[in-house]
Every structure is written in C-alpha cells, then in structure tokens.
Amino acid sequence: MKPEKIVLTFCVMISVCVWMSACHMEIPGAPVAAFEAKQEGAGLVTFNNKSVNGTSFLWDYGDGTKENISNNLSSHKYNTSGTYVVKLIAKGDGGSAGKAQNVTVDISSAAKAPEANFTYQSTNGQAAPSVVTLTSTSTGNISAYQWRVGGTSISTQKDATFTFQNAGTFKVSLSVTGPGGSNTKEIDIEIKGGSTANPIASFTVGTSSGTAKFSSVFNNTSQNASTFLWNFDDGTTSTEKSPTHEFAMPGIFNVILVATGANGATNAVAGEVVVLAPARITEFYTGNTIASSTTFYTYTDADKLVSSKDASNGNNEFENTNTYAYEGNRVVKRTFRQLLKGATGVQGTVDYQYNQLGQLVKAINNFVRPGNGYQTGDRGTTTYEYGPNLMVSKITADSIIYNYSGNGVLTSISFIGMGSAQRSRIDGVDYVGAPVVTNGRISGYNFTNGASRSITYDSKGQRVSDVFTDPGRHKKITQTWTYDDQTSPESMEAKFKGHPRYIQGYVYNNVKAYNFSSGSSTENITYTIDYNAKGLPNSIKRDKNDFNEMKSYKYLLR
Known part of the structure; x- marks a missing residue:
C-alpha cells in the first residue's frame, strides 16, 4: 500500500508546479493611441506619435489619405485649408486602440513670417x-x-x-x-541718469549751413538727461529728443538745447546754424525829380554785413555810414556816422553784449556830437531778458517795456513813468492812450478822449489797414495797403518776430496799391513792379505821378 501513496503524492506536486508556472507568465498590455499635430509650413503638418504598446500604426489624415507607418514621426501635406478629423489606430500584441483629433490647417497664413513685438x-x-x-x-x-x-x-x-x-x-x-x-x-x-547724476547737454547738427529755406536734423547726444527743450532762435521751440527743424528765413541762428536730468538739474549748450539768403541787396536807390538817395551794402562770403553807406542829393543832402565788427558770427559793435549838409552831424557806436549761451542781453548806444566841447551821451540802452524756456520774456527799449508770454509772444506794452499810456500825434493833435496787443502785434490804441485806432495784418505780418477814428472831432483817417504776391527784398533779411522793431508789422516794398482817405481828402496810389528771375523786384515805380518816384535794387544772387 505504501507505493501507491507515494505515486499519488508525486503527481499532485507536479500539477501544482505547472499551475504556479502559468500564473507568472507576462501577458502583453493593450495599446493606447495618442499623437500631437503641428503645422510647419504651407499646408505641411507634422504628427508626433505618442502611442504606447503599439507596433504598427495606421494613419487616416481626414482628406481621404491613409498610410501605415511604423515610426513615431510622420508628416502630411494638405492642399486645402480647413479642419480635418485625423485618426490613428495603434496595433500591438495586446490588441488595438484608436484616437481621433481635429486638426486645423490654414494654407494662406501658414507661409507667413511671424510678427515680432x-x-x-x-x-x-x-x-x-x-x-x-x-x-x-x-x-x-x-x-x-x-x-x-x-x-x-x-x-x-x-x-x-x-x-x-x-x-x-x-x-x-x-x-x-x-x-x-x-x-x-x-x-x-x-x-535716465541716476538720482545723483547731473545732465550733460550736447548735440550735433546734420546741416549747419545752407541757403534758405532748408531743414536740419538735430542729433541729441546728451547724457544723464530725461527731458529736453530746444530753442531755435527764430521764435520756435521743441521738446522732442532729436527734432528736425526748418529754417525759412536767412540769418545766423543760435540754437540752444536745455537738458534736464532725473535729479532736476539742468544743463544747456548752444550751437550755430548759418542760413544764407538766396540773394543780398548790394544797392538800393530811391528818388524823384527833387531828391534821391542810394545805399550801398558790402558783405562777407558768409553773408555777414560789413558796411552800408547811404548818400543823398537834392534839398536835404546827407551821408550815413555803418560798419560792423564781429566775434565769430556775432555782431559786437556797430560804428555809425550821420552827416547832414550844413550841420555837424552825429557819430558813435552801438555795443552788443551776449550771455554765455550767445543770447543778446544788451545793446548800448553811445554817440558823440562834434561841436563845442564834443558833447557825448548815451542815446539809449536796450536790454533783453529770457524765461526758463530761453524765449525772450521782457525787452526794455529806452522808456518802453515789452512783455512776452512763455512762448515768446508779445502780450503787453508799458511805458516807464506813464504806465500803459503812450502819447501819439495824429493829424496835428496829441492823443494819450494805451496800445492793444493781439496775437503778438499792436492791433490798435484806445485813447483817453474816446478816439481809437485799429490796425490789421495779413498772414505774413504785413500791415493791410490802419483806421483812426475821433468821434469828438468827427475825424476818420483810413489807410490800406495791397501787396504783390511775389517776394520782397525784406524777406531776405533775418528777423526776430518779437523785436520791438517789428511789432507793428511791415510795410513791404512790394506794395502794389496804397489808399488814403480823410474826410473829403483821398489819395489812391498804384505801383508797377518789375521782377528778376529770382522773383525779387528790380524796380518799383509809382504810377501817375509828376515826380517820377522810383525805387530800384541791385542784388548779389546765388
């Protein structure tokens, strides 16, 4: 009986071992399909296969195209823009799995370069x-x-x-x-500069000289500065860092740059721009059958006036001469002599003083009148003051004070010892009144006795009408001017619009008609102007006059 028992035990042990071996065998996992799509070019899409447990892959690109690919990367070219349902079937020993995904293709934008910002x-x-x-x-x-x-x-x-x-x-x-x-x-x-860094103003000029009119670029090379103020010495300013500016009139312009740092400190520097005139007057004649005068002008190559001489003949013979001395491009002295037939005459100098930035601050007029003891004296001093933006803020000329706004426009006029009043003699009668300032020019006067005077200008600053009215005297005087559209000689001269000399406007030498009326008295004058090739008048002749009144010019043309 024992042998049977032994055999039976052996067989059971073998069965158990076989069963346990089967329990430890590796069964293949089921595949998982996954992918990413990226458009690479004009209709070209790259597919990155992210599937697991797959050995072969079937792609359906959604446009009727299918293909079997064994690697992880594939690409497909689409011919039409749109959204396609792309399907991927992954197969492996553990079965198969699928993944569907919408892929949008834009043929038109695919080839465009990206836009940087x-x-x-x-x-x-x-x-x-x-x-x-x-x-x-x-x-x-x-x-x-x-x-x-x-x-x-x-x-x-x-x-x-x-x-x-x-x-x-x-x-x-x-x-x-x-x-x-x-x-x-x-x-x-x-x-910007640090809180302790002081600004250092500096700049270069693209075009520092040329013939009017021309534009120049100002390249700001300042250091430690955050804000800037430019003064172009022609009545205009700019707060741009590196502006472009047009110079319309000839002259030597002292351009100033003020640089302000983050610490609030300022620093200023100046540079010159030389604007040459297209022509310079070398000779000017005016006269009639009774008297005449001729003025001759000489210049340097840079258009700096060296001298002028004005001589006349006729009833009142005189001779006036002026010579000019310079330091660089700045006039520092004018020497003058005025001689009148039968009189001793006057001679003297005007000395010009400037600040460190080259701005005119004072003009001192000294004269000598030859005679017993050679009388000398001060004929008048004009002083110039400037505001924070370096625009003129106040001019005192003899007993008259001109006040200006922050941007250099005349705002009011007062008279030392007389307040805002001024004495004017009109038609043989003295009137006292205050000037009215409009848009930087004197637009009229309001007199104490109820009389008034109104002055108007055109867009060029030329005076076009001057009307005086005195109701108490039943008096009205009207003057009007009409101008030719072409260039006048005065347009070749440098002008500072805020200077007292120009606040009442110009009466140019291109007047083609002048009309005057006072009660029953009227006068209507017309002029014939002959121009040269530069558009400048060669001569201006008064029509219908008995004195052959004539003005003529000679020029140095460029």
Whole structure:
C-alpha cells in the first residue's frame, strides 16, 4: 500500500508546479493611441506619435489619405485649408486602440513670417541702474527667439530681463523665426541718469549751413538727461529728443538745447546754424525829380554785413555810414556816422553784449556830437531778458517795456513813468492812450478822449489797414495797403518776430496799391513792379505821378 501513496503524492506536486508556472507568465498590455499635430509650413503638418504598446500604426489624415507607418514621426501635406478629423489606430500584441483629433490647417497664413513685438517694464523709475523686463507679444508660428541690446545677444528665450547700468538711449530688438520666415521689432529704450547724476547737454547738427529755406536734423547726444527743450532762435521751440527743424528765413541762428536730468538739474549748450539768403541787396536807390538817395551794402562770403553807406542829393543832402565788427558770427559793435549838409552831424557806436549761451542781453548806444566841447551821451540802452524756456520774456527799449508770454509772444506794452499810456500825434493833435496787443502785434490804441485806432495784418505780418477814428472831432483817417504776391527784398533779411522793431508789422516794398482817405481828402496810389528771375523786384515805380518816384535794387544772387 505504501507505493501507491507515494505515486499519488508525486503527481499532485507536479500539477501544482505547472499551475504556479502559468500564473507568472507576462501577458502583453493593450495599446493606447495618442499623437500631437503641428503645422510647419504651407499646408505641411507634422504628427508626433505618442502611442504606447503599439507596433504598427495606421494613419487616416481626414482628406481621404491613409498610410501605415511604423515610426513615431510622420508628416502630411494638405492642399486645402480647413479642419480635418485625423485618426490613428495603434496595433500591438495586446490588441488595438484608436484616437481621433481635429486638426486645423490654414494654407494662406501658414507661409507667413511671424510678427515680432514686445513690451517692457523697468525698475528704479527707468533711471540707471534699471532692470528691464522684456515680454514678447509676438504673433504667428514661432520656433525661435533672439533678444539683442545694442546689437549684442542677451537671450534666446521667449521673454528676457536685462540690467542697464548707465544712462542713455539703447536699441533693444527681438527677432522671431518660424516656418514662414523671420521678423524683427526694435524699440529705443531711454534710461535716465541716476538720482545723483547731473545732465550733460550736447548735440550735433546734420546741416549747419545752407541757403534758405532748408531743414536740419538735430542729433541729441546728451547724457544723464530725461527731458529736453530746444530753442531755435527764430521764435520756435521743441521738446522732442532729436527734432528736425526748418529754417525759412536767412540769418545766423543760435540754437540752444536745455537738458534736464532725473535729479532736476539742468544743463544747456548752444550751437550755430548759418542760413544764407538766396540773394543780398548790394544797392538800393530811391528818388524823384527833387531828391534821391542810394545805399550801398558790402558783405562777407558768409553773408555777414560789413558796411552800408547811404548818400543823398537834392534839398536835404546827407551821408550815413555803418560798419560792423564781429566775434565769430556775432555782431559786437556797430560804428555809425550821420552827416547832414550844413550841420555837424552825429557819430558813435552801438555795443552788443551776449550771455554765455550767445543770447543778446544788451545793446548800448553811445554817440558823440562834434561841436563845442564834443558833447557825448548815451542815446539809449536796450536790454533783453529770457524765461526758463530761453524765449525772450521782457525787452526794455529806452522808456518802453515789452512783455512776452512763455512762448515768446508779445502780450503787453508799458511805458516807464506813464504806465500803459503812450502819447501819439495824429493829424496835428496829441492823443494819450494805451496800445492793444493781439496775437503778438499792436492791433490798435484806445485813447483817453474816446478816439481809437485799429490796425490789421495779413498772414505774413504785413500791415493791410490802419483806421483812426475821433468821434469828438468827427475825424476818420483810413489807410490800406495791397501787396504783390511775389517776394520782397525784406524777406531776405533775418528777423526776430518779437523785436520791438517789428511789432507793428511791415510795410513791404512790394506794395502794389496804397489808399488814403480823410474826410473829403483821398489819395489812391498804384505801383508797377518789375521782377528778376529770382522773383525779387528790380524796380518799383509809382504810377501817375509828376515826380517820377522810383525805387530800384541791385542784388548779389546765388
């Protein structure tokens, strides 16, 4: 009996071992289908197979195209824009699985280059040292980024940061690249001077000399400055960093730049721009059958007036001469002599003084009258004051004070010892009244006895009418001027619009008609003007006159 028992036990042990071996065999896992799609070019889409437990793959691209691919990357070219249902079936030893996904293809935009753009934020009030955060806001299909400061690469990430240690203006650029090409955006980032850094004003001029009219670019090279004020010495200003300015009239313009730093300090520097006239008067004649005078002018090559001589003949013979002395391009002295037939005459000098920025601050007129003891004296001093923006703010000429607004426009006139009143003699009668200022010019007078005077101008500042009315005397005097549209000789002379000499407007030598009326007395005068090829008058002749009144000019033309 024992042998049977032993055999039976053996068989059971074998069965148990076989069963346990089967329990530890590896059963293949079921596949999981997954993929990513990315458009790479004009209709070209790349599919990245992310499936697991798959050994073969069937792609259905949704446009009727199917293919079996064993590797993980595949690509397909679409010919029409649209949204396609792309299917992937993954097969393996453990079975099969599928994945469906919408893929949108835009044929028209796929080939376009991305558009670069970015924003920035800075620390420390954008004053050095300042950490600037650069954030890309670029659009399109982008595969690479490149940040540069001043042409030097600083990052290839989507966003970047950079520390600016010094003040100045820096060119920061972002270049983006994609399947359709590349694009670059560049921005000038201005870093102000630190709280303790004082500004240093400096600039260069693109065109420092030329013939009127012309434009010039002013390149600001200041350091440690955050705001700027330009004064172009022609009545205009600018707060741009590097402006372009047109000079319409000839002259030597003392351009001033004021730079202000983050600490509130200012620094100013000046530079000259020489604007030459298209022509200069070398000889001017005026006269009639009774008397005449001729003025001769001489210049340097740079159009600086050297001398003028005015001589007349007839009933009142006289001779006036002026000579000019310069330091650089600035007149520092005018020497004059005035001789009248039968009189001793007057001679003297006008001395011109300037501040450190080259602005005229004083003109002192001294004269000598030859005779018993050679009388000498001060014929008058004109002083110029300037406001914070370096525009003229006040001019005192003898006993008259001219006040100006912040932008250099005349606002009021007062008289030392008389307040705002001024004495005027009109038609043999003395009137006392205050001038009225409109748009920077005297537009009339209101007199104490109820009389008034009204003056109007055209867009060029030429006086076109002057009407005086005195109701008490039943008096009205009207004067009007009509001008030729062409150029006049005065347009070749440098003018400062705020100077007292010009506040009542010009009566140019291109007048073609003048009308006067006072009660029953009237006078209507017309003129014939002959022009040269430059549009300047060669001669101006009064029509219908018995004295052959004539003006004529000779020029140095460019």
